[in-house]
Amino acid sequence: MAATDVDVFSNEEKRNLSLGxxxxxxxLPDQLVSKSVTQGFCFNILCVGETGIGKSTxxxxxxxxxxxxxxxxxxxxxxxxxxRTYDLQESNVHLKLTIVDTVGFGDQINKEDSYKPxxxxxxxxxxxxxxxxxxxxxxxxxxHDTRIHICLYFIAPTxxxxxxLDLVTMKKLDSKVNIIPIIAKAxxxxxxxxHKFKIKIMSELVSNGVQIYQFPTDDEAxxxxxxxxxxxxxFAVVGSVEEVxxxxxxxxxxxxxxxxxxxxNESHCDFVKLREMLIxxxxxxxxxxxHARHYELYRRCKLEEMGFKDTDPDSQPFSLQETYEAKRKExxxxxxxxxxxxxxxxxxxVKETEAELKExxxxxxxxFEQLKRMHQEEKRKVEEKRRxxxxxxxxxxxxxxxxxxxSLSQPLKKDKDKKK
Amino acid sequence: MDAIMLQEKLVERxxxxxxxTARQKEKQYVGFATLPNQVHRKSVKKxxxxxxxxAGESGMGKSTLVNSLFLTDLYKDRKLLNAEERINQTVExxxxxxxxEEKGVKLKLTIVDTPGFGDAxxxxxCWKPITDYIDQQFEQYFRDESGLNRKNIQDNRVHCCxxxxxxxxxxxxxxDVEFMKALHEKVNIIPLIAKAxCLTPNEIKKLKDRIRExxxxxxxxxxxxxxxxxxxxxxxxxxxxxLKECTPFAVIGSNTVVEARGQRVRGRLYPWGIxxxxNQSHCDFVKLRNMLIxxHMHDLKDVTCDVHxxxxxxxxxxxxxxxxxxxxxxxxxxxxxPLSTPDVDTEKLIKMKDEELKRMQEMLNKMQQQMHxxxx
Numbered sequence: 149m150a151a152t153d154v155d156v157f158s159n160e161e162k163r164n165l166s167l168g169x170x171x172x173x174x175x176l177p178d179q180l181v182s183k184s185v186t187q188g189f190c191f192n193i194l195c196v197g198e199t200g201i202g203k204s205t206x207x208x209x210x211x212x213x214x215x216x217x218x219x220x221x222x223x224x225x226x227x228x229x230x231x232r233t234y235d236l237q238e239s240n241v242h243l244k245l246t247i248v249d250t251v252g253f254g255d256q257i258n259k260e261d262s263y264k265p266x267x268x269x270x271x272x273x274x275x276x277x278x279x280x281x282x283x284x285x286x287x288x289x290x291x292h293d294t295r296i297h298i299c300l301y302f303i304a305p306t307x308x309x310x311x312x313l314d315l316v317t318m319k320k321l322d323s324k325v326n327i328i329p330i331i332a333k334a335x336x337x338x339x340x341x342x343h344k345f346k347i348k349i350m351s352e353l354v355s356n357g358v359q360i361y362q363f364p365t366d367d368e369a370x371x372x373x374x375x376x377x378x379x380x381x382x383f384a385v386v387g388s389v390e391e392v393x394x395x396x397x398x399x400x401x402x403x404x405x406x407x408x409x410x411x412x413n414e415s416h417c418d419f420v421k422l423r424e425m426l427i428x429x430x431x432x433x434x435x436x437x438x439h440a441r442h443y444e445l446y447r448r449c450k451l452e453e454m455g456f457k458d459t460d461p462d463s464q465p466f467s468l469q470e471t472y473e474a475k476r477k478e479x480x481x482x483x484x485x486x487x488x489x490x491x492x493x494x495x496x497x498v499k500e501t502e503a504e505l506k507e508x509x510x511x512x513x514x515x516f517e518q519l520k521r522m523h524q525e526e527k528r529k530v531e532e533k534r535r536x537x538x539x540x541x542x543x544x545x546x547x548x549x550x551x552x553x554x555s556l557s558q559p560l561k562k563d564k565d566k567k568k
Numbered sequence: 569m570d571a572i573m574l575q576e577k578l579v580e581r582x583x584x585x586x587x588x589t590a591r592q593k594e595k596q597y598v599g600f601a602t603l604p605n606q607v608h609r610k611s612v613k614k615x616x617x618x619x620x621x622x623a624g625e626s627g628m629g630k631s632t633l634v635n636s637l638f639l640t641d642l643y644k645d646r647k648l649l650n651a652e653e654r655i656n657q658t659v660e661x662x663x664x665x666x667x668x669e670e671k672g673v674k675l676k677l678t679i680v681d682t683p684g685f686g687d688a689x690x691x692x693x694c695w696k697p698i699t700d701y702i703d704q705q706f707e708q709y710f711r712d713e714s715g716l717n718r719k720n721i722q723d724n725r726v727h728c729c730x731x732x733x734x735x736x737x738x739x740x741x742x743x744d745v746e747f748m749k750a751l752h753e754k755v756n757i758i759p760l761i762a763k764a765x766c767l768t769p770n771e772i773k774k775l776k777d778r779i780r781e782x783x784x785x786x787x788x789x790x791x792x793x794x795x796x797x798x799x800x801x802x803x804x805x806x807x808x809x810x811l812k813e814c815t816p817f818a819v820i821g822s823n824t825v826v827e828a829r830g831q832r833v834r835g836r837l838y839p840w841g842i843x844x845x846x847n848q849s850h851c852d853f854v855k856l857r858n859m860l861i862x863x864h865m866h867d868l869k870d871v872t873c874d875v876h877x878x879x880x881x882x883x884x885x886x887x888x889x890x891x892x893x894x895x896x897x898x899x900x901x902x903x904x905x906p907l908s909t910p911d912v913d914t915e916k917l918i919k920m921k922d923e924e925l926k927r928m929q930e931m932l933n934k935m936q937q938q939m940h941x942x943x944x
Contacts, residue, residue, distance in 0.1 A: 200737035222741045257743050258690045304736055305766070306627020310651035312689050333736060336766035338836050352651050404768055405849050407841020415839050 188242035190293050191431060192273075194229075194325065195247065196266060196317065197302025198254030201332045206300075206387035207247055209400065209411060210423055211236065214389065215247065224252030227265045231294075246294060254313060263317045270296050270324045274446040281447075295443060297434045298361070298426065299325045302332040303382060307341050309348045318358045324442055326361035326434055328426070329353070334384035334417050335402060335409045342384055349382055363425060364433050377425050383418035386411055615674035617723060618865060621755065622679065623698065623747065624732025625686040626654075628762040633730075633821035634679055636834065636845060637857055640666060641823070642679060649687075657684040659697045680726060686743055695747045702726050702754045706880040725877060728791070728860070728868045729755045732762040733816065739778040740786075748788045754876055756791035756868050758860075759783070764818035764851050765836065765843050772818050779816055790815075793859070794867055811859060817852035820845055 195203040204217040215234060231248040248269070253262055273295045280291050299321060303314060321327060329349065331337070337345060353360060360381070363374035388411050392401040401410045411419050426434075455475065622630040631643045642664045649657065662681045667674065682698055705724045712721045729751060733744055748757055759779065764772060783790060793812055820843055826835045828842040835844040845853050860868075894913065 198736065199741075202736075219738055222737060222739060255741055257694075257746065258692050260690050304627070304734070305763075306625075308627045308648050312651050312655040312657070312687060315651040316655060316689055333766045335838070335840075336735075336763050338838055356652055402768055404765070404841065404843075406843050407838065409838075409840050 185241055187289070188244060189431075190244045190246075191435070192246040192248065192294060192296050192298075194250075194266075194270075194296045194299040195302065196250050196253060196299060196321075197332060198304065199252065201302045201304060202387050203249060203300075203302060203332075205389065206302075206330075206332070206385060208389050209387040209419070210427070211245070220249075220251050222255045224255060226256065227252045227262050229265055229269045244292070248296065259313050262313065263320045266317070267320055267324065270321070271446065274324075274443055275450070277443065278447055278450060295438055296325050297431075297438045299327045301327055301329045303329055303349065305331055305333050305337050305345075305384075307337055307345055309345075310352050315352065315356060315358070318353070318360075319356060322359040323445065326437055326442070327359075328361050328422075329382040330422065331382050331384040333386065335386045335404075337384065346380075346382060346384070361434070361437070363430055370429055373429065374425075377421060380418060380421055383422045383425075385419045385422055386417040387419070612673055615676060616865075617676040617678070618869070619678040619680060619724060619726050619728075620860075621682070621698075621702075621726045621729040622732070623682045623685055623729060624762065625734065626683065628732040628734060629819075629821050630681070630730075630732055630762075632823055633732075633760075633762075633819060633853075635823050636821040636853065637860070638666075638668065638677060640668065642666060654684070654687040655689050657688045659684040659694050661697060661701045678724070685747075691743055694743075695750045698747075699750055699754060702751070703880070706754075706877055707884075709877065710881055710884060725872055726755050727872045729757050731757055731759045733759055733779065735761050735763050735767050735775065735818075739775065740782045745782070745786050745788070748783075748790070749786065752789040753879060756871055756876070757788075758791050758856075759816040760856070761816055761818040763820065765820050767818065776814075776816060776818070791868070791871070793864065811855060814852055814855055817856045817859075819853050819856055820851040821853070 193207070195207065197203050199220050199222055204215065208214055208217075213236070215232065228251055229248050230251050231246055233244065233246045236243045236245055250266060256262065277291070277293065277295055280286055280288065301314070301318060301321075303310060318327060318329070331342075331345070331349075334342065363370075363378050365371040365375050365378075386402065386409055388400050388402045388409075390400065390402070391398045392403050392408055392410075394401065394408055394410060399410050399412060401408045410416050414420050455471075620634075622634060624630055626648070635641055635643065660683055662683060664679045664681065666677050666679075668677060669675070680701070685694055685698070688694065702725075705726060709721065709723065709725055712718065731744070731748060733740065748759070751757060761767075761772070761775060761779070767775065793808065820836065822834045822836050822843075822845045824834070824836070825832050826837045826842055828835060828844055833844045833846060835842050844850050848854050
C-alpha cells in the first residue's frame with residue numbers, strides 16, 4: 149500500500165505555463181498565515197547553565213514579563229528539569245511558550261552524569277511526538293508540541309575558554325537540539341577580552357566538532373542579517389528587569405557605581421542581537437529545523453532499533469503494513485512459546501513438589517510404624533510387669549490369709565510369728 | 569665683667585642641667601624602651617618571608633589579583649589549557665618565588681598556585697593534592713625542628729590561603745564548602761568574592777550576607793581578625809569593625825593602567841564606565857591589601873605557627889605514640905603522658921572477649937536443647 153504513495157508525478161513531464169490574467173492563488177501564503185494565527189504558535193526553550201548564571205533574568209528580559217521564579221539552591225543532589233508553560237499574546241498572535249530550566253546544573257562535585265537528565269528529557273519529548281504520530285486515531289493539529297526548539301547554553305564569563313563541563317554537555321546535545329551558546333553576565337568582560345574570549349570559544353567548539361545552530365542564509369530576505377549575526381556568536385548578553393533613568397529616558401539597565409550598563413544598547417552587549425535572531429527573525433526556522441532535522445534523526449534511529457527498514461535485503465521497498473504483520477506474528481509466536489515454557493515449568497514444579505510430598509509421607513509412615521512398634525513393646529513389658537505384680541500380690545494375700553488363720557488358732561504363738 | 573659673668577652663668581646653666589638630668593635619667597632610664605628599634609633593625613637585616621596560596625576555579629582572576637596586590641608580574645609565560653584538556657585534569661601545585669624590596673625591607677614572597685582545581689568534570693576530592701602539600705610542608709618543618717642542626721630552617725609552611733568564590737551563583741557551592749572544610753584546620757582561609765564587577769552594590773551585600781550565613785551554617789572556620797586591644801584609639805577600632813563587617817572581600821584585579829578623572833589608575837575600561845581597582849566605593853581591593861600586607865601579615869604567620877602547626881604537631885605525636893603503644897603494650901621508650909588511646913584499645917579487647925563468651929554460651933545452650941530433644 150505504502151509503495152504506491154510515492155510521488156505520482158515524478159515520471160511525468162511538468163510544463164511551465166503563463167497565466168492570462170490574475171487567478172488569485174497568490175493569496176495562498178495569506179491564507180496560511182491567517183490559519184496559523186488562529187491556531188496559535190508554540191515555542192519551547194531550554195535554558196542550560198549553572199545556578200545563578202542569569203537564566204531566569206534573561207527570559208524575563210527577553211519576553212518583557214516576570215515569569216514566576218524562585219531562586220534555586222546550590223545543594224541539589226542531581227540535575228532535574230523544570231518545564232513551565234505560559235500563554236503570551238502580542239497583537240493578535242498567541243504564543244504558547246514553554247521554558248525548561250535545568251536546576252542544579254554544575255553544582256555537584258561529580259558532574260559526569262549531569263548531561264543525562266537533559267538528554268533524557270529531550271528524547272522523551274521526541275518519543276511522545278512519535279507515539280502520537282504512530283497512533284491510529286491521531287490528532288496532530290491539536291497536539292501540544294513539547295519538543296525543544298532551541299537550547300540556550302549559558303557560558304560563564306571566565307574570559308579564558310569553555311569549561312570542561314560545557315564542552316561535554318554541548319557535545320551530547322548538538323545532535324538532538326538547536327544550540328545557541330551565549331556568554332552570560334557579560335558586563336564583567338571588557339571589550340578586548342570579549343573579542344578574544346569569543347574567538348577562543350568558537351575555535352574550541354569547531355575543533356571538538358560541536359554543531360551549533362547556524363542562522364539560515366538561504367532565504368534572501370534575511371540572509372544578509374543572518375550571515376552577519378553568525379559572525380557575532382556567541383552572543384554576550386546582560387539581562388535586567390530593573391529600570392534606570394538615563395538622560396531623560398528610563399531603560400532597562402544595571403546600575404553600578406562606575407556607570408550604567410544598558411541592556412538594549414548595542415555597544416554595551418549583544419542582547420538586542422539575540423532578541424532579533426531568536427524571536428523576530430528565526431523563530432519559525434528553529435521550529436522547522438527541530439522537526440525536519442533533529443526529530444527525523446530521532447525517529448529514524450528509534451524505528452531502526454525496533455527493526456523497521458525502508459528496504460529489505462532484496463532492496464525492494466518494504467511496506468510498513470507488511471512489516472507490522474510480520475512483527476506481530478513474530479511477537480505472537482514469541483508469546484506462545486513463552487506461555488508453553490511457563491506451563492512446562494509449572495508442571496515440572498508441581499511434579500517435583502508431589503514427589504517430595506510423597507517422600508515425606510513415606511517417612512512419616514515409617515516413623516509411625518516404628519513408634520507403634522515401640523509402643524507395643526512397652527505395652528507388653530508393662531503387661532508382664534503387671535502380671536508379675538499381680539502374682540506377687542496373690543502370693544502375698546495367700547500368705548496373709550495363712551498367717552491370719554495360724555494366728556487365730558494359736559493366739560499365744562502370735563509374737564513368734566510376728567517375729568518371723 | 570658683666571658680659572663674662574653672664575657668659576659663665578650661661579655656661580653653668582647649660583652644663584648643670586645636663587649633669588642634673590643625666591643623674592636623674594640614670595636613676596629612671598633603664599633603656600629597654602629601645603627594644604622595638606632593635607627588633608626592627610634585626611628583622612630588616614634578616615628579611616621576611618611569606619607564603620600565600622591562591623585557590624579557586626580557573627578564570628576567577630587569581631593571577632590578576634596577585635599581580636595587582638604585589639605590583640609585579642608573576643605569571644609571564646603561563647600556558648592555559650583548553651576545555652577538552654581539562655575534562656580529566658588533576659590539580660597541580662606550582663610555586664612562584666620572588667624577592668621584592670621596599671624601603672630597605674626585603675620580602676621573600678612565595679605564591680603557591682593550584683591550577684586545575686574544580687576544572688575537571690569529576691571533582692571528587694580535588695582538594696587532596698592541596699591538603700597533602702600543606703601537610704608535607706608541616707612535616708618538613710617538624711622534622712627540621714626536631715633535627716640536630718636547627719640553624720637554617722626554611723619555613724615553607726603556607727601562611728594564608730585566598731579562596732576565590734565565583735560571583736555568578738547565589739552563595740557557596742558544594743565544592744566551595746568541601747574545600748574550605750578540608751582546609752580550615754590546616755591553614756588560614758580568607759574567602760574572597762572574585763570578579764566583583766559583575767555585581768551591583770545591592771547584590772554584593774546580599775551575596776556577602778549569604779556567604780557569611782553559609783559559612784556559619786557549615787561550621788567553616790575562616791581566618792578571624794584578632795580583637796583590638798581596649799586601649800587602642802577609637803578610629804582604629806572603627807576601622808577594625810568596618811573591616812570585619814566587610815568580609816568576605818569583593819575584589820577586582822587589574823594589571824592595566826587607564827586614565828580616569830584626569831589620573832592614571834589601575835582599572836578596567838568598559839563602554840559604560842571605568843572600574844578603579846583602588847577606589848573603595850568600587851571594590852574591597854584596598855581593604856584586602858591593607859589587611860593582608862599592611863596590618864595582618866605577621867598575625868597570619870603567627871596563627872599559622874601557633875595554631876595550625878601546633879595542631880598538626882600534636883596530632884602527629886599522638887599518632888606516633890599510639891602506634892608504639894599498640895606495638896609493645898608493656899613499655900614504650902618515650903615517656904608517654906596518660907593518653908586516652910590505650911584505654912580505648914583495652915576496652916575494645918574486653919568487648920570482643922565478651923562477645924565471644926556470649927557466642928559460646930549460646931552454642932552450649934543449643935547443644936543442650938538438642939540433647940534434651942533427642943532424649944525425649
